[in-house]
Amino acid sequence: MTGRILVVDDVATNRIVMKVKLAAACYSVLQADCGQAALRLAKSEQPDLILLDVMMPDISGVSVCEQLKSDPDTADIPVILVTALADRDSKMQGLLHGADDFLSKPVDEVTLLARVRSLLRAHEIQRELRLREDSYAGLGFAEPAPAYEMPGKVALVAPDAVTGLAWKRALAPRLSEHLIVMPRERVLQARDTGSAPDVFVIAADLTMRNEGLRLLSDLRSRPATRHAAALTVLPRNDRERGAVALDLGAGDILYDPIDPEELAVRIQTQLRRKRQSDRLRATVEAGLELAVTDSLTGLHNRRFALKRLDRMLQEPGRGVAVMMLDLDHFKAVNDRHGHAAGDAVLSSVAKRLRAVLRPQDLLARLGGEEFLVALQDTDAAAALHCAERLREAIGGSPIGIDGPARAIAVTMSVGLTITEQSGDPAEQLIQKADMALYGSKSDGRNLVTLSASAA
Structure with missing residues (x-):
């Protein structure tokens, strides 16, 4: 099995259908029929991902998600909220309370499995870095997170300058980050991680169809932008290419027409994850350096x-x-x-x-x-x-x-x-x-x- 997934739904049929889809992709499935059971299983079993129904008889999925994210033992577990509700308020509440994504029933299988692959991949990297950080923390090498962080750099890569400026105007009142409308030809010019944007928002289609997806693949192959977060914007209901974007390394996807508030929340989530990964990676690199360095002289040992x-x-x-x-x-x-x-x-x-x-x-x-x-x-x-x-x-x-x-x-x-x-x-x-x-x-x-x- 490649990962353990906790499916939480008060309707047994829904749980069975979801289990069949996930088991066919060789995932191990745990089940819970209410919010309290989900909280207990998440803490005791430490699943790799949670698929959580919003409407449940005891506690709403949004409240369960909030409790999971506030508990250090379960805070790093990715959560996908699943609901029959398609209203904007439900989606925003879920995202604001820490959900990694929000899927509407009936769940499209291609989108579901692509989301699961993407989140499990990110979770595995985080867990490996966390385990190494914990080892170095025991030796006194870990550093606390900074009390204040400078605004992040967000690159907006739109099909044209007019669209890019429209994105920027819509996001500016909602984000304190530094927003840059960046033409496609400048995206790959960063020479080091210090000069590269923290988050890229990239349209799937730029001057040509799929040019944004090819650009995403390029970003992931280059040292300066390999660890940057990326969010892909796709035409409405283009689920197949949404799955491709996630498999190419996008941390999140969004469909036109863009909701500025939702885009802002998703950018903040990607930036938060990127900063956490950067801190973990820096701690690991520092620990590795200390393992081969003489502390008195700074020379190799x-x-x-x-x-x-x-x-x-x-x-x-x-x-x-x-x-x-x-x-x-x-x-x-x-x-x-x-x-x-x-x-x-x-x-x-x-x-x-x-x-x-x-x-x-x-x-x-x-x-x-x-x-x-x-x-x-x-x-x-x-x-x-x-x-x-x-x-x-x-x-x-x-x-x-x-x-x-x-x-x-x-x-x-x-x-x-x-x-x-x-x-x-x-x-x-x-x-x-x-x-x-x-x-x-x-x-x-x-x-x-x-x-x-x-x-």
């Missing part, structure tokens, strides 16, 4: 260094130079000046080393006062020259602590080995460089030693 070095060894070039760097008599620095001063020295050493190296060179802190450097596509002469520059960068001048009045002189020993990418694993090369480093320490420190096998 041993875990990352070994993986990166293995990849470097597999790439073509003259060879890879591997250096082990170790600060001389660093224990004396901690003993004499304290561990806070020692941490400041390590942080400054990392900055000096990075200043000498190229962006593509690998620099990592392996632990304590030990650092690893790897240079790709290099030979022994160039590697020795770089190693001497690194050694001089550390020992050439004292490191200021708490301003220039307090400076600590430190030196650094370097062990170097060169491989012509003969298949040596990363750990073995590090051991060779470490043996050369031992030679530098034995010969008096503040030296660069090339391993015998690389000489």
Whole structure:
């Protein structure tokens, strides 16, 4: 089964019909015959989606939806309201109380299944991000949502400028977001997520039929707009292309003639979801970065260094130079000046080393006062020259602590080995460089030693 769906309807026949349609699409179906049962099952069973009838004997579907969205345990479960009522007020009440969509009976099967696929896909992404965020939150990496958020950027991509301006005028009194009428040729010009709109409202047909749907597909394929929310506007009752739009990645669809209030509510819902996903994604990315980064120096750690070095060894070039760097008599620095001063020295050493190296060179802190450097596509002469520059960068001048009045002189020993990418694993090369480093320490420190096998 690809998802569990809770069907809530007080009429048994309606539940059975809905179950047959969903089971044919390989969904697992739970059933409830009233609002209270729906609330209990939603909390205990945690379905992936809820199809909720509006008219029920105990609690209205709108009230059930409101309670579901106010409970942290069920707030993220998508809800589709289903009703025989076709009046605008019922639809707006449902959307305003958190429903993800509103379908009228008899429910069109193509539209229903497209909506289910779209919402389940979005819910699965949200759940995966949430699980990762919870893991990082336990380690103290999660950040609270901002108390104030800047207005979102909403791009209106209409068939023509007149229609786009009409959309903007209708939405302006209802939204505080920044509304932009955007011609089709500008939509794909965003180079990064910071400059891209948060939400796109796109007509299915622009200068040509289906041009808006093709544009939607393009948005989903580009890094700058991949995570933007999108809402597609279709001709009245064009359910088949509505299903296509949802499958192409539209977060929502709307049919002409547009109700400005409904469009505004749907835009706000899409913007809210997009911001939540952005926060979850940022937390996950920050956690992943912390997992491979040394918190004191900001350099990569041993875990990352070994993986990166293995990849470097597999790439073509003259060879890879591997250096082990170790600060001389660093224990004396901690003993004499304290561990806070020692941490400041390590942080400054990392900055000096990075200043000498190229962006593509690998620099990592392996632990304590030990650092690893790897240079790709290099030979022994160039590697020795770089190693001497690194050694001089550390020992050439004292490191200021708490301003220039307090400076600590430190030196650094370097062990170097060169491989012509003969298949040596990363750990073995590090051991060779470490043996050369031992030679530098034995010969008096503040030296660069090339391993015998690389000489």
